[in-house]
Amino acid sequence: MSLHGVIAAFADPEALTQAARAMRDKGYRRMDAFSPFEVRGLAQILGMPRTRMPWAVLAGGMAGGLLVYALILYSVEIDYPVNVGGRPLHSWPPFTVIAFEAAILGAALAGFVAMLWANGLPRYHHPVFNAKTFTYARGGKFYLLIEAADPKYRKGLTKGQLTRLGAETVEEVEA
Amino acid sequence: MQIGEGMPQVFSSNANGIARFVLWGLCFFAIFAAIGGTALLRSGFITGVGRPVAQAVPFSHKHHVGDIGLDCRYCHNGVETSASAGLPATEVCMTCHSQLFTGADMLAPVRASLASGQPLQWQRVNSVPDFVYFNHSIHIAKGVACETCHGDVDGMPLMQRAHSLSMEWCLGCHRDPGPNLRPPRDVFLLHWKPPQDIDEIRRSLISVLDIHPETMTDCYVCHR
């Protein structure tokens, strides 16, 4: 029965933010925080690099649009060129309409998938759920988790530091 | 601790693995289904290519064409003049079989047909939908050989489809007829060996026979 880390519950976002900042100043790196809604800036404090999600979305959009436009071009120019209403084979104005829709679709799908991928979801079983005090669903509680794998992690010491930072409860989390 | 009182560890530790497996599985299944479906449409299961069709009279093109060497037109006499190549009337069969194999059991239906006047019933092998108007005479006239579409019938004990006869397949030739052309005098030959200068010949055929591929993909060429 190995140890995943210790989790501390705080009363409100501000407390959590301060605790997180403090622990980071103490040199802890492998931390995570949990809240019923986004606590602005918390991720940065915990040392999250600037997210690359926008690039994924952009790439998805480009891919969608270009692929579909290419498909259209192939169909009307190469595979089955046919005189439709005396219009030119390459009638770009209508084609761009469809390409635009495809771009949006590609971007949205890419964004969604990238978000799950980067967040490692779905992850149905996670150690944090083992914490008795982790009642995320109840709302109103804000948690800070220090992983046992953190080099600076010392069982008693870390728990003490969290308590001093005003944690309502501090609990060890089994892996 | 009872359900609903926190304790959010709902799933066992192998749930993650299962989830991953299911997700990847779905992706691969989708891809496989797409590729498989595309292939299936063109396979013999759908097109019936290479599947001999049972007939009331097990007529063998292998025997009559391959061994004896009958000309296609002996039986399919409309092929040069009409849209339909035509099937031989019973009396055509009997021109020979009144002398040969007169007692053969497999020919009983033929004799019966002649006697009773009830026509023979064949299962159609090379059929196209009824909204497709195929004309044999023009193909013959423009140097498209029998074997180009019907294959090596002299090797078929029972008639079978040599090609899918799908629109895709038809258009393949209608867009670029060149590779399937031969001098019209040779269209009834089987296993025809192209001469050395075949490309030259085909180029000249296109102009001599006044073939305009750009007009051969018009809808009404086949659909009216």
Add this chain to the structure above:
Amino acid sequence: MSATADRKPVSASDLAALRLAAVGREPWRSLDELADTAGFRRFVEAEFPAIAERLPFSLDRRSLLKLMGASLSLAGLTACSEAERIVPYVHQPENLIPGKPRYYATALSSDGYGIGAVVESHEGRPTKVEGNPDHPASRGATDAIMQAAVLSLFDPERSRTPLRQGEPASYGDFLKDMAELAGGLAASGGQGLALLIEATTSPTTKAQIGSLKQRYPKLRVFKHDPLASSANEQATTRLFGRPLTPVYHFDRADVIVGLDADFLGEGPGRLAYARDFARRRRVRRSADTMSRLYVVESTPTITGAAADHRHAVGPGLVQGVAAAIKAALEGEHDATSLPSLGMEHALVDDLHSAGRNALVVPGAHQTPFVHAVAFAMNARLGAVGNTLDFIEPTDAMPIDGDLPAFCQAITRGSIDSAVVLGCNPLHTAPSDIDVRKAFSMLKLLVHSGLYRDETAFLAQWHVPAAHELESWSDIRAYDGTASIVQPLIQPLFDGKSMHQLLAALGGEFNADMQALVRRTWAAVDEPAWKKALRDGVVPDSATTAVAVSMPPDIGGPTRHAAVADRLELRFVADPWLRDGRHANSSWLQELPRPLSKLIWGNAALISPATAQRLKLENGQVVNLARGGKDLDAPVWIMPGQPEDTVTLSFGFGRKIGSVAALSGGYDAFALRTTDAPWFADGLVLTARDSSARVVTTQHHQAMEGRAIVRHATLDAFRQNPHFVRDGVPPPPTESLYPDWAYDQEAWGMSVDLSACIGCMACVSACQAENNIATVGPDEAALGHEMHWLRIDRYYAGPVDDPDIFFQPVPCMHCEKAPCEVVCPVNATVHTHDGLNAQVYNRCIGTRYCSQNCPYKVRRFNFLEYQEFDKDSAGPQQAAHNPDVTVRSRGVMEKCTYCVQRIAEKRIRAQIENREIGDGEVVTACQQACPTQAITFGDLNRKGSGVAREKAAPHNYALLEELNTRPRTTYLGKITNPNSRIAGKPGTETGGNG
């Protein structure tokens, strides 16, 4: 069609060549060759089990099935199905190649007169009737009724078996009875026996009756033709001492006056007359001349619509008007008592200046006096012998009287057994003679007809008659030219021809149809006989004109006292159903009437003013009473109808046959009396507060000021040949899109609105050629009718005396087709030769194309209007054209320029490695058109017919400002009114809606 016939390209203008192309070279052999007996029958039987099951009697089933085509020829009837059966012949007939149609010349009967036809046959299955270019009454044209012949041939409701007292019996039994009868009669010399025949000009019938009369001296022969009029016979007998028939030459006439004469729409010569008339109305250059037509008529007709001056008067007033014109012509000015047109003098001057090139035409149903006046005027002008000839009547039969006489004879007891051939007196008799009572007094009544009609129900013996496409016969045209009627197939339901029955009556049983006819023409040797069969006419059989001298006294008008506050009554025959004999033909029921555009029923036509006065509106039911008889009819307000005149049409109100039962309308015979067969007065109209459904295909009659039918007078055209460009937005010259190159053929069509008389033959031909479904009255009322080609009819000017315009509207085949761009599945696209192709099997039915078609020429299969699975489609699918796909439910369709004909000619041309000749491709509408208003061909070919037409100065495209670049264009309508007569369109152009 034999290959030899088509080695050389055929030109439509070259009639002889076209005949060769159409009729084929191989001489006619025998019936067996055509519908080859055993083998053919069996293989079709094997091919169409479903049809076999549908037929009640095995006997009929055989005879039907023998005629169905091979599976190949029926391709297109079904959707694709796996493992179809194919069935070869047992004995393949010589010179019959499965998949190649063949053409045979024959003649179809129109009120007893012959119109030459060439019938297309697929493996012995007649599918399409075309006109015979060599036949004087056809000249290559057909009318709607001829087109429908193939449909009635395969009508499953035709009488299928002889009936004795209404019970199925065999023809053998019938012959036994006849034998007994004949025995008895031979002794009594035909005492008490009478024949009642329908209108016919058959020399064979004449001969047979002759011989019968020798055999039975006391035999009496009567004729019943509900649509005939004795006026001409009376008039000519009075004037010339013997009955003569006038034959007109409109191609020679400069000025024509019609006295209630619908010579373009009625009568055995109408197709030829229309051709001649139109020839003088074709204007291409300012130098061209035109004939002028004055029409005085008592109900709107297509002749009136074609007139330069039209004047509507009550039918009873026509003879007064005629007298007035005659008086003016003869310079009597004391004719003040006579009604005035306000234009006699201009008219008369016109007549005088035309001299022997003038022509006055009396209406067949008008009084003998009108005929006499007309003939007298022609004689005075010297027209007789030029624009008008008299010939011996071609329908002369050795007859002893008409239906009333027949009935009197019965009631007097001098007739106890009668044979009724063809006609159906119980339905078509005037209401003042009780035919039922008379007939039920008969000991023996034998009836022969296509259907088990009213008379058949009363008869002791009913024998199914052979359809004219099934029988051998002969028939004379309006000018006396004889044609041999030859069968296209063996009788489907074992029907017997009139000749066979007459022969049986004469004790000659089981006579061969062909032999009976051949006997009449024994004088003709075998080669000539074969030639006559192939050509469809017997050479030099036309009756020659006789010289006549006009007596000074032509007698006076029959008294006509107009009764105040009473209405005049005018009868007409329905243009398609005639006296009701075609009532079971869905094609004809659903074919819009030329002027009223009514379908699936008739209505009582009244003028707008009368309607206003009597506060009547369309569809309102009124009760019409006269002489103790009355009927209820829905009212239809008809612009151009004379005041206080109600027009009723025959042909409806029959419920015999499931198709006829669908139709609405009334039976006008209920008001007809012997003394007033065609018009009468003293009609009492009382409005009912109910209304009935009247189905029409056109709801708006005005052009709304849009330049749709562009028209001008001849003078205006001479001043400005480009009048079609006046007062209309100029057509756009450039397009946003680069033009596509059409470097090979570029198919196009031109329609001459001056020539179009709105006779609807083209629409019917289109329906027959393209397997167009009929939808029935309920669907049609919803606006679901399917005709690919429609004829729009517009009124302009005063509503009581409007100008009437016809405009045939097929698909325009726009080069910048709006329909194509909006189709999401490429179901309608352009071909290299500029056709706007419609691919049925690709259509998913979004109907966007129709929404986006400015001409609304697209038609949609809202429901499954015809069974396209050949195993359940039933016998009528035999009338289908195997070269055209039968469309399923949910699919859009439209005019394709008869693409199957283009493809067929194209393939033949390519096999022969040549260009398609000009006029080689003939569309169905073009081929049927009596006035050759439609020209079709290759626009890229220098000097092609269509290119010449489109080069005319008054060529314009419909809605050209939309820049759809239509391939179908129109020649503006040019009329030739007399400038001295006011109230006619002057120089204004464009659609003066």
Add this chain to the structure above:
Amino acid sequence: MAEALGARAENAVPRAPVLRGHHDFPEISGRISAVVLQGRLPRFFWAAFFVCFVFVLLFLYSITYLISVGVGAYGINIPVAWGTMISSFVWWIGIGHAGTLISAVLLLLRQPWRASINRFAEAMTLFAVAMAGLYPILHLGRPWFFYWLLPLPNTHMHWPQWRSPLVWDFSAIATYATVSLLFWYMGLLPDLGVLRDRAMSRAGQLFYGILALGWRGSAFHWARYRTVYFLMAALATPLVVSVHSIVALDFTFAIAPGYYSTIFPPYFVAGALLSGFAMVLTIAIPLRWAFAVEDLITLRHMENAAKLMIAAGMIVVYGYASEAFFAWYSGQPYERAMMAQRAVGPYAPLFWVMLFCNCIVLQLLWLRRVRLNMPILFSIALIINIGMWLERYVIVVTGPSRGYLPSSWGEQSLTWLDYGILFGSLGTFFALVFLFIRILPAITIFEVEELVEEKGGGA
């Protein structure tokens, strides 16, 4: 006068807050999830659902009848080959737009009041788009071939005809449906986590747990989540505009009088918002009352929706005006005649009723007391829903019925099937809404909590 009333109204009613009363987080998540988990539903909930279900059955019957008989069973004909299928299609698409606008555009504009209504607005969008997506298929003559609009690797060389607005439609609607679904599901993730943890049964835990994908509210997740959520909103905004513009192009692209009008795209979008917000109110007003959540879905929401309605509505009114003006100004006899016929022709009654609903009744929303009076607001919303359906129908039929050639002028008359499918789809729509309310949290828990947090526990 109206101003005076408005002024007095100002004094009478203070500006309604976004949330009323004091809230804390457990209370909110508890109340919202209770509806789903304990099935704390008003008494007549299931009765209402049953009524809707009857209409679902009608829908199914109508569709079966249609497929077996053919589209001839509609009132359509030549010349008017389009009918209620198209007008209802446009109407449903329009309704969908409000949801996307609330969730996406207001999100971008940082409008806090959206929080408590965006969830069911998005759901409404989904169901409306689902209904809309059915119509073009039911409209086809051969519905079983609808997939021919897709570029599939077939053997009969079938490609979509990319120039056709119907193909644009197809792509637009498919995209719109997918994006809306993703956006909605993303919004649901955190709340699904809540439900998972509050679920009372194992089944509930598994159901919501599987859907929640193991969401645990990690700060890192929140950061990426928020970024993508905003980006999706940014994508959805041009999408929603493009979708209805393309629907409008179905008409604008055509050459028929009454269709060929370049004002359509913008005014269709405005019309979409109008009908969309009308439908939001039609659902929200009963909902907040039935579930006693007036303190979460407050008068403020209702009033803002009403304000947006009048804004969009006035654009629509302008659209009508300019359409008529340009018909006259173009000098085209066809356009002019069509316009005249619209006002006096056979379809004139519909036209005038439409104007009454969308132009006259709309003006009431200028009055604040009307905006704050729920019964009146509700009935106005209903009237405008009807008016907007009529608008689409009038556009669809009057053009073709008065085309270029008077010989082909004609009208269509509706059959039972037209009504059957229209009301059937309405019933299906509301049935889906009911199911949604029963199964998923109709109010976004985490955003409301965020709101509470920002407002420091509400007003």
